[in-house]
Amino acid sequence: MRPKKAQRQEWEALELDEMWTFVGRRRRKVWLWLAVERASRRIVAWVTGRRDAATARRLWHALPRRYRRHCWFFTDLFAAYVGVLPRWQHRRCPKGSGGTSIIEAINCSLRQRCGVLVRKSCSFSKSLPMHNARIKIVIDNYNLTLN
Numbered sequence: 001m002r003p004k005k006a007q008r009q010e011w012e013a014l015e016l017d018e019m020w021t022f023v024g025r026r027r028r029k030v031w032l033w034l035a036v037e038r039a040s041r042r043i044v045a046w047v048t049g050r051r052d053a054a055t056a057r058r059l060w061h062a063l064p065r066r067y068r069r070h071c072w073f074f075t076d077l078f079a080a081y082v083g084v085l086p087r088w089q090h091r092r093c094p095k096g097s098g099g100t101s102i103i104e105a106i107n108c109s110l111r112q113r114c115g116v117l118v119r120k121s122c123s124f125s126k127s128l129p130m131h132n133a134r135i136k137i138v139i140d141n142y143n144l145t146l147n
Contacts, residue, residue, distance in 0.1 A: 013038040013072045015103035016059065016081065018051060021117050023131050030128065032117070032135060033059045035067070036103045038074075042146055043106070043139050048132055056080040074099045106142075114138040 018033045033055055035045040045062040049055035060068070074091045075081045081090065093099025111117045116125050116134050125131035 011070050011072060012067065013074060014044065014063075014067060015074045015100050016085075017076065017100055017103040017107065018055075018078070019107050019111075019117070020051070021048075021131070023125050023128050030131065031055065034103060034106070035059060035063055036106055037067075038102055040146060041102060041106065042143055046135070046139060048128070048135070051078075051080070053080040053083050056084040060084050076100055110138060110142065113142065 015036050015038060016034065017036075018031045020029050020031050022028050023030050029051075030048050031051045033047050033049070034043055036042065037044050044064060044067060045059060047055060047058045047062050049058060071089060072091055073081070073085045073089055074093055075085070077092055077094055081092075091099065114134060116131060117138075125134060
């Protein structure tokens with residue numbers, strides 16, 4: 001028996017991606033991991049850390065519960081997502097397929113709005129807490145502009 005229309009859960013789509021920044025000097029890479037809702041282009045979760053499965057797991061736990069249960073996850077072919085995201089909800093998209101084009105555009109937009117995210121910049125953070133604070137301000141401001 002199918003559930004009534006009001007009881008049915010709508011499946012949403014999230015795009016997940018990571019981009020590198022640095023703290024102090026270019027050799028101290030810090031990766032910014034983002035989860036973006038496709039329909040609204042809202043950033044629903046983000047974490048900073050290394051480019052590994054442990055940080056992917058932290059991003060998974062940063063997601064609101066409703067996204068973890070009823071959502072499709074579109075990522076690039078990076079292997080760290082495979083062990084973290086549920087296999088039946090995960091959609092891996094090769095480069096050029098357009099499966100992660102929204103989050104790639106948002107990465108470019110964030111780089112334009114925040115100097116610490118630009119790779120070749122005179123603006124950089126000296127400490128990780130200040131780096132995270134600056135990123136949080138930019139992401140919060142970005143989400144406010146979507147209303």
